[in-house]
Amino acid sequence: MKTLAKILLENRQNNGLSVRQLAQNCGIDAALVSKFENGNRLPTEEQVRLLASALSIPFAEMRKAWLAEKVYQLLEDEEDALEVLSLAESRVEYLVGKQSLQLEDLSPRVKALLAEIDVLKAEWQAKRPLNQTQLRKMKEFFHIEYTYESNRIEGNTLTLQETHLVVNEGITVGGKSLREHLEAINHAEAIQYVEELVGDALDFNPRVLLELHYLILKGIDRENAGKYRNVPVRIAGSAHVPPQPYLLGKLMEDYFLHYETQKRIMHPVILAAEMHERLVSIHPFVDGNGRSSRLVMNLILQKHGYTIANLKGDYASRMEYYRALEAVQVNNQPEVFYLLVGNAVKLSLQKHLEMT
Numbered sequence: 341m342k343t344l345a346k347i348l349l350e351n352r353q354n355n356g357l358s359v360r361q362l363a364q365n366c367g368i369d370a371a372l373v374s375k376f377e378n379g380n381r382l383p384t385e386e387q388v389r390l391l392a393s394a395l396s397i398p399f400a401e402m403r404k405a406w407l408a409e410k411v412y413q414l415l416e417d418e419e420d421a422l423e424v425l426s427l428a429e430s431r432v433e434y435l436v437g438k439q440s441l442q443l444e445d446l447s448p449r450v451k452a453l454l455a456e457i458d459v460l461k462a463e464w465q466a467k468r469p470l471n472q473t474q475l476r477k478m479k480e481f482f483h484i485e486y487t488y489e490s491n492r493i494e495g496n497t498l499t500l501q502e503t504h505l506v507v508n509e510g511i512t513v514g515g516k517s518l519r520e521h522l523e524a525i526n527h528a529e530a531i532q533y534v535e536e537l538v539g540d541a542l543d544f545n546p547r548v549l550l551e552l553h554y555l556i557l558k559g560i561d562r563e564n565a566g567k568y569r570n571v572p573v574r575i576a577g578s579a580h581v582p583p584q585p586y587l588l589g590k591l592m593e594d595y596f597l598h599y600e601t602q603k604r605i606m607h608p609v610i611l612a613a614e615m616h617e618r619l620v621s622i623h624p625f626v627d628g629n630g631r632s633s634r635l636v637m638n639l640i641l642q643k644h645g646y647t648i649a650n651l652k653g654d655y656a657s658r659m660e661y662y663r664a665l666e667a668v669q670v671n672n673q674p675e676v677f678y679l680l681v682g683n684a685v686k687l688s689l690q691k692h693l694e695m696t
């Protein structure tokens with residue numbers, strides 16, 4: 341890209357104008373115009389507008405060169421200029437990258453899956469109201485399965501049956517650590533909180549996220565439960581490096597802003613997948629990011645009338661989940677993750693329908 345100085349000089353010469361003539365045409369002092377052309381001074385935005393008009397250059401084009409020059413001037417003496425630029429770039433991508441994603445932007449494969457899901461959802465909703473005992477039993481079944489699988493992703497070794505005994509019967513399982521017991525109990529409590537929110541006017545917001553995280557780490561990590569991290573983190577085995585802690589405040593602000601702007605635009609399944617992926621990619625907590633993000637996804641899904649999407653914790657499924665996250669983070673390809681979440685939503689609706 342040409343510098344602003346070069347654009348000015350070349351366009352003035354191509355227009356057959358002297359510096360004085362150009363200065364007269366745009367009402368700017370000739371000495372100042374010379375400084376702009378030499379790169380010794382940067383015009384104001386208004387001066388860029390006047391120069392663009394006098395030289396018949398589209399203002400938007402010239403403004404881009406002007407903004408790039410401003411960024412350059414800001415960073416030219418910085419030792420870590422490239423690193424700062426790449427951090428700023430990821431912020432900008434995050435802000436504008438997918439903001440306008442709408443149904444028509446999705447691939448035919450994702451759209452077809454969403455169409456199937458919405459047929460199933462309509463069938464599920466047509467079953468309402470379900471018998472209360474039946475509903476309670478179903479919830480008990482799916483909540484335990486969800487706690488089991490989500491904690492299994494995290495490395496918890498309780499079996500499905502043991503998870504049931506710990507959560508529903510209050511039984512201690514021999515040979516399993518206190519932490520594993522607490523993880524099961526905490527996750528079940530966090531689902532309960534999600535359930536309350538589903539029936540409540542309160543929408544997903546920063547306080548809800550911190551509360552969910554607090555419930556996940558309650559009694560396990562008092563120092564970090566319900567708090568954003570203030571240390572850098574790495575995700576084991578992943579090429580994705582979560583942002584430095586000093587960026588978290590702004591990133592989380594953007595995260596919730598994104599939710600507010602997209603919640604009435606995006607398809608709910610895509611919205612839920614995105615809020616999940618963005619949260620684990622930012623990785624705002626020292627621990628418990630995956631479990632919290634999966635709960636956020638399920639809060640959004642259930643608020644829109646879908647059933648709990650359960651990502652499985654067996655080795656192959658876990659690898660598929662991590663690969664799908666990396667595809668978004670490293671290659672900016674969210675499709676695989678949308679399909680993964682979409683398939684989990686579809687399976688969940690099918691299982692719920694089979695049980696009615």
Ligand SMILES: Nc1ncnc2c1ncn2[C@@H]1O[C@H](COP(=O)(O)OP(=O)(O)OP(=O)(O)O)[C@@H](O)[C@H]1O
Pocket residue numbers: 490491492493494495575577578579580620621625626627628629630631632633662663665666669
């Ligand atoms: N590229 C990636 N590869 C693997 N995991 C990733 C990646 N990006 C984000 N993650 C997320 O990081 C989570 C692990 O982070 P963390 O240990 O803080 O969460 P957790 O809730 O304690 O554990 P888990 O999510 O494994 O249950 C993964 O579950 C996944 O959701």
